[in-house]
Amino acid sequence: MLKHYLKIAVRNLLRERGYSWINIVGLAVGMACFILIVLWVRDELSYDKFHLSADRLYRVTDYEKYADGNEMSFSVNPPELAPTLIREFPEIVDAARYRPMGGMIIRHNGKSFSEDGLTFTDASFFSMFSFPFIKGEPTQVLSFPNSVVITQRAATKYFGDEYPIGKILQVDDRVDLTVTGIIEDVPSNSHLQFDLAAHFSTVKEFGLEIEGWNQFAHKTYVLLAENADSDELSLKIAGTIQRHDEESIVELSLQPVTDIHLSGDESGIYIFSIIAAFVLLTACINYMNLATARSGKRSREVALRKVVGASRKEIVFQFLGESILTSFTALSFALLLVEMLLPFFNQLSAKQLSFSLLGNSSMIFVLLSTAVITGTISGSYPALFVSSLVPAEALKGSWQSGSKGALFRRVLVSMQFVLSIALIIGMVVISRQLHYIRNQKLGFDKEQVLCISLKGEAPRKFELLKSELSKTGGVAAISAVSSPPTRLPMSTLVSEWEGQQAEGEVLVYLLRTDCDFARTLEIQMTEGRFLSEEFVSDESEGIVVNQAAVRSMGLESPLGKQVLGARIVGEVKDFHFSSLHSRIKPLAISYRPDEFRYLLIKMNAGDISDAIGSLESRWKELVPGTPFDYQFLDERINMLYRTDQRMGKIINSFTVLALFIACLGLFGMASFTAQQRTKEIGIRKVLGATVPEITFSLIREFGKWVLLANVIAWPLAYFTMNRMLEVYAYRIRLDAWIFLAAGAAALILAVATVSYQSIKAALANPVETLRYE
Amino acid sequence: MNEQKLNAKEQETNSEELSMQNGVAPLIRTTNITKSYPSGFGKVFVLRNIDLEVSEGEFITIMGPSGAGKTTLLNIIGMLDEASEGEYSFLDQDVHKLNERKRAELYKQHMGFIFQSYHLIDDLTVYENLETPLLYKKVKGAERKSMVCDTLDRFQIVGKKDLFPSQLSGGQQQLVGVARAVIAKPRLLLADEPTGNLHSSQGEEIMQLLSKLNTEGTTIIQVTHSDKKASYGNRIIYLKDGWIVDKL
Ligand SMILES: Nc1ncnc2c1ncn2[C@@H]1O[C@H](COP(=O)(O)OP(=O)(O)OP(=O)(O)O)[C@@H](O)[C@H]1O
Numbered sequence A: 001m002l003k004h005y006l007k008i009a010v011r012n013l014l015r016e017r018g019y020s021w022i023n024i025v026g027l028a029v030g031m032a033c034f035i036l037i038v039l040w041v042r043d044e045l046s047y048d049k050f051h052l053s054a055d056r057l058y059r060v061t062d063y064e065k066y067a068d069g070n071e072m073s074f075s076v077n078p079p080e081l082a083p084t085l086i087r088e089f090p091e092i093v094d095a096a097r098y099r100p101m102g103g104m105i106i107r108h109n110g111k112s113f114s115e116d117g118l119t120f121t122d123a124s125f126f127s128m129f130s131f132p133f134i135k136g137e138p139t140q141v142l143s144f145p146n147s148v149v150i151t152q153r154a155a156t157k158y159f160g161d162e163y164p165i166g167k168i169l170q171v172d173d174r175v176d177l178t179v180t181g182i183i184e185d186v187p188s189n190s191h192l193q194f195d196l197a198a199h200f201s202t203v204k205e206f207g208l209e210i211e212g213w214n215q216f217a218h219k220t221y222v223l224l225a226e227n228a229d230s231d232e233l234s235l236k237i238a239g240t241i242q243r244h245d246e247e248s249i250v251e252l253s254l255q256p257v258t259d260i261h262l263s264g265d266e267s268g269i270y271i272f273s274i275i276a277a278f279v280l281l282t283a284c285i286n287y288m289n290l291a292t293a294r295s296g297k298r299s300r301e302v303a304l305r306k307v308v309g310a311s312r313k314e315i316v317f318q319f320l321g322e323s324i325l326t327s328f329t330a331l332s333f334a335l336l337l338v339e340m341l342l343p344f345f346n347q348l349s350a351k352q353l354s355f356s357l358l359g360n361s362s363m364i365f366v367l368l369s370t371a372v373i374t375g376t377i378s379g380s381y382p383a384l385f386v387s388s389l390v391p392a393e394a395l396k397g398s399w400q401s402g403s404k405g406a407l408f409r410r411v412l413v414s415m416q417f418v419l420s421i422a423l424i425i426g427m428v429v430i431s432r433q434l435h436y437i438r439n440q441k442l443g444f445d446k447e448q449v450l451c452i453s454l455k456g457e458a459p460r461k462f463e464l465l466k467s468e469l470s471k472t473g474g475v476a477a478i479s480a481v482s483s484p485p486t487r488l489p490m491s492t493l494v495s496e497w498e499g500q501q502a503e504g505e506v507l508v509y510l511l512r513t514d515c516d517f518a519r520t521l522e523i524q525m526t527e528g529r530f531l532s533e534e535f536v537s538d539e540s541e542g543i544v545v546n547q548a549a550v551r552s553m554g555l556e557s558p559l560g561k562q563v564l565g566a567r568i569v570g571e572v573k574d575f576h577f578s579s580l581h582s583r584i585k586p587l588a589i590s591y592r593p594d595e596f597r598y599l600l601i602k603m604n605a606g607d608i609s610d611a612i613g614s615l616e617s618r619w620k621e622l623v624p625g626t627p628f629d630y631q632f633l634d635e636r637i638n639m640l641y642r643t644d645q646r647m648g649k650i651i652n653s654f655t656v657l658a659l660f661i662a663c664l665g666l667f668g669m670a671s672f673t674a675q676q677r678t679k680e681i682g683i684r685k686v687l688g689a690t691v692p693e694i695t696f697s698l699i700r701e702f703g704k705w706v707l708l709a710n711v712i713a714w715p716l717a718y719f720t721m722n723r724m725l726e727v728y729a730y731r732i733r734l735d736a737w738i739f740l741a742a743g744a745a746a747l748i749l750a751v752a753t754v755s756y757q758s759i760k761a762a763l764a765n766p767v768e769t770l771r772y773e
Numbered sequence B: 001m002n003e004q005k006l007n008a009k010e011q012e013t014n015s016e017e018l019s020m021q022n023g024v025a026p027l028i029r030t031t032n033i034t035k036s037y038p039s040g041f042g043k044v045f046v047l048r049n050i051d052l053e054v055s056e057g058e059f060i061t062i063m064g065p066s067g068a069g070k071t072t073l074l075n076i077i078g079m080l081d082e083a084s085e086g087e088y089s090f091l092d093q094d095v096h097k098l099n100e101r102k103r104a105e106l107y108k109q110h111m112g113f114i115f116q117s118y119h120l121i122d123d124l125t126v127y128e129n130l131e132t133p134l135l136y137k138k139v140k141g142a143e144r145k146s147m148v149c150d151t152l153d154r155f156q157i158v159g160k161k162d163l164f165p166s167q168l169s170g171g172q173q174q175l176v177g178v179a180r181a182v183i184a185k186p187r188l189l190l191a192d193e194p195t196g197n198l199h200s201s202q203g204e205e206i207m208q209l210l211s212k213l214n215t216e217g218t219t220i221i222q223v224t225h226s227d228k229k230a231s232y233g234n235r236i237i238y239l240k241d242g243w244i245v246d247k248l
């Protein structure tokens, strides 16, 4: 029986090649999208789950609310917190501090490398987290100061073929680290990313405290006891810092380690899952549509089967079998497509997803059930529909599949358009938002500014570098800063200042820079002046604040006020010193040369690459051991929106695919309708209808439903997009034109797809079509 | 006229007696079968109050002018269509009360259908067309194969077994249609103008075949316009405007 069904299914697929291709291509593209998204989502959800005690690992997070209404969540804590938590809470079995430090220069055997993957952590780290060891005992490796565990990648980078254990790495010419262990490279689905993990106490060599409650610099991870209640514990630890430091307003809580990667950014998962479902559903709808439309053709076969003894159930099985066969055929094409598209998708999504079925039983299960479910959904309606026919009617030819299924098919097509229009709106809104962000006035000039990080001995030689580099051609201005305007600077809690109106604390970000900063970035003053060499006192007690700080502190006339142990000499116009995801925060700018880590170099218009060449050669003479790592400031700024842009691109790609599938289905439907109406069109032409009239009447039939789809899609898209834009503090308005344009685009697409078939039908010679009957 | 009516009456009692004698109920009994279609505000009646009894082994011919309702009646008896009113029992089961599944079961165990036009499944070869009823009857592989081969032999169409219906002549198609109807050895064979589209000598052949099947024990109900073909049967039922009448 099965063989019989299979035979019939294959013959049907082959006989109606056009429809079969539409179905298979549609389903294959839909499934390929679905598989890619499943891979992506699975990867996103897999973050940090590989740790053996993943369900008991938590990160301590902090929350503060300030007098100016601002609030902040963060996850760095004072060094004293970890030992205190272990001591005070029996539910906390173990704890580890974790402090990454980028921009290091590490030397070995006379060769120096720049290193961004150095981190400092407690001895317990490797027993809490399960990073697989190649050499060394997890509980032993970080047992003495200056010990370091390195990844395989770092081992190859620094030691090549040498045996690394016991060897010395010299960090920033100051600190020697001894290699005590080697681990496998940190998997990409770990939120902790590092290449070298050194003993925690070593961090004090780099100016950070290793005890006390004042410096919020370290991430703190805890391992809970087997049956500890994390919610309860989270409440219990909330006031720990406040208990030990009366000034503090920090409230602590626990965040599962497995939630960290997605925290605050689950929207991607939802959006992609919805898109995957959309795309697959669209393909299923195509199948249902075409199969139902064609059921007229097969009604005779079905009637005859009933005549020779088929029960309704057997007919349903046969039709479901056919759709499942189609969906399995599509699945095999989809697998090929995935194989082909994966490199592009990886590039698009900046992931290293791999796809292999061997031994991956869960993936095989997902695929098989996808094919079966897709086939069942696709085939269910046509099967139930066609199996219900009365043989006597069908054999007489009076069983009108056209009229019975017509409403259903139109509803399905409209549903496809609802999805398509919503996706088009999403695509437009996201790209507009990204455009808006790129072109938003930042309050400074980001063009032709080089940003060079100061590593190794370079920070100590910044004066020399400034004066010497500005002598090379093409440089307009140079300024040294603690952090460039892309990176959130350090912050401090200010609770008292001159001119304070009411009790309360304000969080102020601290930017350390020199007198040339405002000139280099063309930042405008609204009051007073910028830091200046003409005023020697500026060096120790001059401070410049932004408008946001003045507002937050409620200062009426900021000039001359004592704040943060200094006197305000000027007020700068607000500029975006971090990403547009958040509003401009209070900022205080002062001179602290020991914190300078970057040079900002404003170049003159002209041949920049030449100028950079001469900068580099001069740099090599001045600080030979330090790499000349530079980036353009505008590129750095674009990097802030990398994730958003990536999401935008992925959504665009899938939208295009969804539209492709929808059009494919529409094309099939239009050709079916035209075919079905050949006779009617012929009669109409004989009666005097013109070609444009007939074409228009066919197009109108679909157009009506596209318009209806708009009405449903608009509110749907409006609410979803509003949610999506919430992550931006600065966002576009959802103007009506976007919705109208998306609707029009869908309509045009539909008309274009339908027109070909309609015009062809309208142009056909009536004498022939009628005789053919 | 009177005599005719009497005869019909007599025949009826006779057959009743016959079935009584044998102690078995008739194969088919319809009471008051009516078929109507909605039309405008009212309905049109295609069949009216059809009372019919058919015993096992009969060869019945239904005759009547075009549009009289012959096909409709045959379809209702063959369970391809449902009556609007009335009762229909087949092998002592009330067909009008059965659910779709049970009805399909009853149908496929006992009935075969031959149509006026050839009505084979276009996508299947001759062999497969013959095999299909057996598949639905869940006949096992080897037995199925031998039944199909026997039938191909018997109808002398072995050479055509791998052809598709479109590759056969009308007569050959009809032959396959008959073969398909009888392959599963139905108790009741329904034939709606089985020779209507055929050349007379081909028609003759088919009629002889039916007659042979009847002597082997198959009950047959045929519809025809031809008196000659009616003569193969042993009883004639006349239909006119949906009524059973004694004579046209
Ligand atoms: N679906 C329908 N709706 C309305 N009337 C119908 C329908 N199907 C059949 N009829 C009517 O039922 C009547 C009987 O039809 P039927 O096919 O049974 O006639 P017939 O006796 O087999 O005629 P013929 O000898 O031409 O085959 C006809 O008058 C036909 O118009």
Ligand SMILES: [Mg+2]
Binding pocket: B070, B071, B072, B192
């Ligand atoms: Mg008829």
